[in-house]
Every structure is written in structure tokens, then in C-alpha cells.
Amino acid sequence: MTPSHDVVLVGGGGAGLRAAIAIAETNPRLSIAVVSKVYPMRSHTVSAEGGSAGAIGADDSTDEHAYDTISGGDWLCDQDAVEAFVTEAPEELLRLERWGCPWNREADGRIAVRPFGGMKKKRTWFAADKTGFHMLHTLFQTSLKYASVVRYDEWFVTRLLVDDGRVQGVVAIDLQSGKIEAITARSVILCTGGCGKIFPFTTNASIKSGDGMALAYRAGAPLKDMEFLQYHPTGLPFTGILITEAARSEGGYLINKDGYRYLQDYALGTPQKEPVLRTMELGPRDRLSQAFMKELEKGRTIETPYGHVVHLDLRHLGEKKIDAKIPFVRELCRKYQNLDPVKDLIPVRPVLHYMMGGVHTDIDGATPLAGLYAAGEVACVSINGANRLGSNSLTELLVFGARAGKAAAEHASRNLEISQSVLGQARDEHRRIEQELLNKKGSERIADLREEMQKTMEESAGIYRTGASLMKAVDRLRSVQERYANVAIEDRSKAFNTERVSALELSNMLGVAETIVMSALRREESRGAHQRTDFPKRDDKRFLGHSLVHRNPDGSARVEYLPVTITRWPPAERIYGEAAPHGGSNKAPGSSLPS
Amino acid sequence: MSPGQVQPEYRQRVLPPRVSTLWWLGKGTYFAFILRELSCVFVAWFVAYLLLLVRAVSQGDASYQEFLAWSATTPILLLNLVSFLFLIFHTVTFFDAAPRAMVMKVGRNRVPGRVVLAGHYAGWAAASAIVCWLLLGA
Amino acid sequence: MADRIKLQVARYRPEREAEATFDEYEVPCPKDWVVLDGLNHVKDRIDGTLAYRWSCRMGVCGSCGMMVNGEPKLTCATFLADYAPGPIRVEPLRNFPVVRDLIVDIGDFMRKLVTVRPWIVREEEKPLSAGEYLQTPEQMDDYKQYSMCINCMLCYAACPVYGLDPLFIGPAAIALAQRYNLDSRDEGAAERHRVLSEHEGIWGCTFVGECTRVCPKHVDPAGAIQRYKLTAAVETVKAFFMPRGA
């Protein structure tokens, strides 16, 4: 018999689990399925370090949080969404406190908050340097107490079932047994996280392959603002492990192959011995990543087996300070990359970190496709605009996870029949997976295709883009797409066939990569994380809008624009450095140091 | 419905876990663990030995002398020596665990494990001293 | 240093084999490669059929635990070069049923975890508007260590008691129960006591101590268990003398 639930959640990360709890609390009679390709507590939320933003300080206000977010996002955020976000943020974080999250505390037992890049006030809640880990495990363990939540651990969703203009379930592979099954539901929420693996160097885990974006896109829901991808300037090459900003705020230097602090050449101030806020190494994240690219062009980077790098030099800080202030940086370097920052230079390079864009939703997580909702990194509400502020996205999981959960619960409470035809669709999907992916003899290695895609994206749709580079990417991706038709899958086993999963993920990534390139091609301006060297200025007249990429019936992509919702903060210039912003102290520019 | 539900699992044939009979030889710590388990036998022996002693004493001087002579035979001496070593081992490993089990606080600070451990040994030494005093001093 | 190293990797394909076998692969061995990188090299370049779990490659998701030369390890935190000149034997975690190659079934742990109620239990909940429950850093220290568990299952693989008695609830589940018992916001200790004080709860543990030694996150599950034994013993004595509870 086909398993059937009221709501199916695809993904058990922060967003998915928050949504599950919201549904269970809204209506305990609804049956909820959490379908996740990894055990929920292994989801990538687990690796977030820095913290989660919510204004609670006496000197802070939700308006200031909103302003920081909107200016940081280069005015591409929907301001109604941001207002809902900043208002609900503190209570969501507090709710997590009720559930046991070990937030760091002041000596008197109250919640402690820390400063964070781009945030004018201290408002980032944190649980040591393992915030995402503690949030995820708290949510997971709390979710265990709800009898209405049924988990499908290690089930990989391959398709959304749509009929009559409504999403009515999913098809998924049970990885342990290889069984392919339809799971029907009146509402489906996508919480599948980001798509960092489309790029060669990323802080994202191997599971972040944009599956949810591909599922929605293929089912007919548009993707929004896909051209906006955030790079973090200091990731370890090869592993992509993130070296936090703290390493630089404690006084680390970025040097090129001549040992020169090259940032001084890019209007980021003059080098001082001690770190100065908003100058040099503490300049804004996008500018630092861009400076790296310029150094690369000048041939002043260091070549390694894993591509070009610059060095982060912490040696002058000494062992004592490193151990006292940034112990986790040292631990990561030693345990996972076999180098010691006390003695060694740390090779770093910009690495892809976060996807601002995603499945287009309204303020309640609803997509234009009835019955389909999305929340978390997979979704684009949008509160992140053209550039996410560090520590906003963990909070986003909570606020919009809960909102999507409630909306989906309401939708599922309505009396909607599951159409018989979706079971036919499920059978087709079953056949497709068996035929295309189990009984096929191709000759293209998955890894080769993946690398070609990643290289294409890095070279043509990376930190800097041009119309010409993007056009080239379209062609190259198409050729990878063609080669994919001949992909080799040697593994014939049904039990935990990870090669089949890799192939499906690759196919999803190729789909998402195309939408990124198409959206980037259309946006002929530079805004936030989207930098076109052929259109270096922001152009509010033509592009103060969200790009929406739709899938045409023939499979090609169509990009349209949707106006940005502006409530109280009219677009202004995003200014860095010492230059004072317009409008007094509480209207400082954001975005200088997102994590 | 109960909390923490998982969907019915379909499974291929799994390979069940197997423990070889000689698993405890694989590793020093496992071996030490088995020795410790084994030490219980010797603890039991000492209890039995003590009971025998009590019985012998209660039955009069002759039987007590007989008991002493029996105790002085080589097999019993050896057995008691081995038992003694096992008991020491048992005690030391037991004490090692103590600081982990006992979390004591003085004011806001946790009493360090070393102090707890030292306390145990001090207690042991004191008990032994009393016994020595009873045997030799009195 | 040799620039290549041999991996002897356990394989088990249920449709093909009744028993595990070993395949040997040679992989590059640069200084910064971990065992997991070696496996990824095999999967990408040599044999796509090799199955194993991984995700974060930074020791926090808990997916990549395997036996490396007989020791339970996170393979993303275990350098190949430390085993030069090799060969390195890579096997699935011990004490669990093997599903496929290096993948084990941890369903048993997931079910046991629920039985210790790893969530905050309270009789009454203060409304959100009343703000947070105060908890000083010292109170947090009481349980913080036990909250660091990434559910990697290395401790179960190291525990001979779990190997011999699969009913034993095991190190991580007990440590997580203690994580909540010792949290100043929690009132669920009595409920958890019922499960933990069963024979398969804490008393199953005979203090081998291996769990603590292999734990990559310094959770000290052995300590958690010993500590709870003392608590449980005191509770029993109390219950004996004060049956109605004081």
C-alpha cells in the first residue's frame, strides 16, 4: 500500500525539523512525514558555527536589524518579509531555549549575544562555536517527542507528484533496500538546503546538491534570484573548510605569494599592525573575494594541487593568543588539514558558501504551485536579497520553517482528495529510475561530469561574470548535460546504491546550474554578490526586481522579473569603510562583515 | 502512535554483527576488562575464606589451628597471593572510576578528579592502618 | 614518505556475497588527505560501486565512522599519512549489522535514543513573553560536555558489552539522557530513571572505558554512566528508606 500522510517534509535540517514541530503543534491530528536522504541530525545545519541573529539587546531594535539586513542585501530583500523575520526572530530563538538549546549565557544566566559582521548591534545568539550543531540536535531530539512525526531516514526524494495543479506527494528511494515508493500527501514542504556542490570549492557538505530546487523547478515552480551566490573569502582549498572571520578580526593577515598584504591595493585602507574594523582584512566579504580574483589575474597567488590560493598568516599572533581566541581554527587546521597555524601559513581562497536564491515563496513559505511549500536555504522569500548577512540564515530556518509548517498544516487540513493519476506518475518514475539508472551501460564517469560542471561554474559564473563568460557556460553545461545521457553506473545493487544517488544528484545540480547561469545572464548590473564586469554598476531602473526563472514545457529556461516589495526603507547606496552613511547613527550601512 | 516513529523498514539481507570468542585478546583495554571481571571470582573467594575462618574459630581452638595449617599449605598460599593481587587490581580500577562517578562541588567549582582520587586512596590507607594497628599494635 | 598507500576495504553486496570480502585499492597519500579522501578517490576514479556514508568532512555530522586498522575512527579526521607505509584496513563499524560495504544499520540506536526521552521535560511551561529560563555558565557546564555528542556510533563499536548484549542501551544514549538530567531546565529525571535503571540501562555497563577513549568529541560517556550509577544507587537507597519520596 502506498504510504500516505497529511504533510510530507522533504529534508530534516533546521528548517525541516522546525516545520515538523510547528505542524505537530498546530494540529496534532495531522500525520507528518520527515523524508531525508541522511539521518536528520546529519543535515548540513550541523556545521554552522557562528550564530543566529535576533534583536534582544536593550540598545537594539527590530528596525535596526531590518535595516542592516536590507542594506546588506543591497535592497533586493522584500521588506515585508524582513519585517516579519526580525519581529519573529527573538521569540523563535527563545522557543529553542525552551527546548534545551545551550545558548551561551551571561554570568547572571541571561542569554548572551555577540557582534557579527554586518550587524550594527550585538544580536547574534550563539552556542560556543557550534551553533548550528546545537540547534539541529535540539530540534531533532525535541521532534522525537511528537507521536505524529514519522521519519523516513535515508530516503532520497526523486520527484514531486503533481496533478490537477496541486502537489500531492513525492516519489522516493529507500536507500537501505533500494525500494522505490510513492508517499502521498496534501502538502509538501521542501527543506532541502542549498546547492554549494555545484561549485568546486565550497564550505558546503557533499549532500548539498540543490535537490529541492531541481524538484520544484521540474514540477513547474519558479526559482528566484538564482544568480546570487555568496562566496566566503577564507576557506581551506580542497576541503572547503571554513576559516571564520574571527581569525582576521584577531589580527590575521592575508598575504600573496610575495608575502605582501595585497588588500592595500584594492581601496581597502592601509595596513596597520593591529586590526582596524572595516579596513584591510576586515573589509567586506565580497570585496575581499574580489581582491583575490584580481591578485589571481596579476599572477600573484600561490599555485597548489588544489588551485590557486593566498595565505592567511596567523603566526605572529603566537600560540597563546591563537589557543585563547580562536582554538577552533587551530583544531580544524590540525585535525582535518594537517597543518598548524602556529607554525604554518594557512592556504585560503574564496569558497562558495551560501545560496541566496531558491524556490520562490511568499511570506508564508507557499510557492505558486498549490500544496507546495519551501523553507530554509532552498527557499527564497526573500530576506537575503543580493547578499545574506551572516547569522541571518539560521534564524531564517526557524522563522520561515515555522511559518511554512503552519501554512502547510492549514492547507492539509482542507478536504483534498489524492488523485489516482499520481500513482500512475509514480509508476512512471519507478520505471525511469530502474531503467535509466540501474540497467544502463554508459561510459561517462560521474566524477568527470561533475568536475566539468564545477569548473564551468567557477570559471564563468563565479565571483566575477561577464555576458561572454556566461554564454560560454551555457554551451559547456549543455554539453555536460548531453554527456550525462551516457553516464556510467557500474553499481547494480539495490542495497545502498550510492552511485545511483550521485547520478541523481548530478542531474539535479546540472538543472540548477543552468538556472543560475540563465538568471545571471539576464541581470545586466552588479548588485551584492552578483558582479558583472561588463555592467559594473547597480541599476535600480532596470533591475530593482527579483529574477524568476521558469521551466518552459520544452525544458528551456525563461527568466522574468518580479518587483521588490519596499515598505519603509527606500533604496540607497551601500557604502563601506569610514565614509559615513546618510541618515544618522541607527542607519549605518550593513554588510561589511557577514560570516 | 508512539514518539520517534520510523517508517517500516524494508531491508536487504544484512550481515549480522558477530563477536569472536577471543575478542578480549584483541586489545589491552579489553584484556584488562576481562581480568577485572575475573577478579570478582577472587573477591568471592576471599569472602568464602573469611567465612571458613569464622567457622573455624567458632568451633574451637583445635579447628582454628587446623585452619591455620591448611592456610599455610602452598596451594592455599598461592591462591591467596593471586587473589590478593587481583583484589589490588580490582580496587585500583574501581578507584580510577570514582572521580568520574562522583561530581562534587565546593562553591561553584568542581572538585578536581585528582582530589577525589586522592581522597579514596587516603581512605584506603587509613583503613589499612587501622587493620595493621589491630593486628600488630594491640 | 611513500606517495601512495594501499587500502584494504571491506565489501559486502547482499545480492552477491554471503560474507564480507576485501578489495584492495592504491590511492595517493599526500599529507593532507584523510582516509575518507582515499575512499572518495576510489569511488570517483577507480570503483564507483564502493558504498559508504559521509557528508561534512569536518568531524561534525557523524556520518563517516568506520574501523580503521581495527579502531573505530571518524574517517574524515584520520590522516592516511599516519598509517604509512600501509596497508590500511577499512571496515564497517563493529557491533552493527552491515547493510552494504562500509554502511551499517544504526536503527537500533535511533530506537533506543527515543526511550531515554532526550528532550526537555517540564510540568509547566513559562510563557515565551516571560523570557528565558536563567541558566548560569556554571549550570551549563554541568551538562555541556554530554551535549556534544554527534551520534557517530564510535563508542558503540568500541563497547564489548554492546557487542555481547545488543539489548544494552549503550554509551551515547546514556550520555544524552544525562545531558538532559543535568540540565537545570529539565524535570524529567524520574521518567528517564525507569529506563536507565533497568538491567539493560546503566547496569549493563561494566566500565570497560573504551567508549570514552574513542569518542572524538570528548563526551566521556563512560563517566556519564558511572555518574548515573551513583545517582541511581542513591535513589534506590532513598526509595527504600523513604518510600513515599521526600
Ligand SMILES: Cc1cc2nc3c(=O)[nH]c(=O)nc-3n(C[C@H](O)[C@H](O)[C@H](O)COP(=O)(O)OP(=O)(O)OC[C@H]3O[C@@H](n4cnc5c(N)ncnc54)[C@H](O)[C@@H]3O)c2cc1C
Ligand atoms: C560551514 C557553514 C557555516 C555556516 N555558518 C552559519 C552561521 O554561523 N550562521 C548562519 O545563520 N548560517 C550559517 N550557515 C548557513 C546555514 O547553516 C544554512 O543555510 C542552513 O543550515 C541550511 O539549513 P536547511 O535546513 O535549509 O538545510 P540543511 O540543513 O542543509 O538540510 C537539508 C535537508 O534536506 C535533505 N535533503 C536534501 N535533498 C534531499 C532529497 N533529494 N531527498 C530527501 N532529502 C533531501 C537532507 O537530508 C537534509 O536533511 C553556514 C553554512 C555553512 C556551510
Ligand code: SF4
Ligand atoms: S558519545 Fe562520542 S563516540 Fe559516542 S556517539 Fe557520541 S560523539 Fe560518538
Ligand code: FES
Ligand atoms: S564526514 Fe561528517 S563527521 Fe566525517
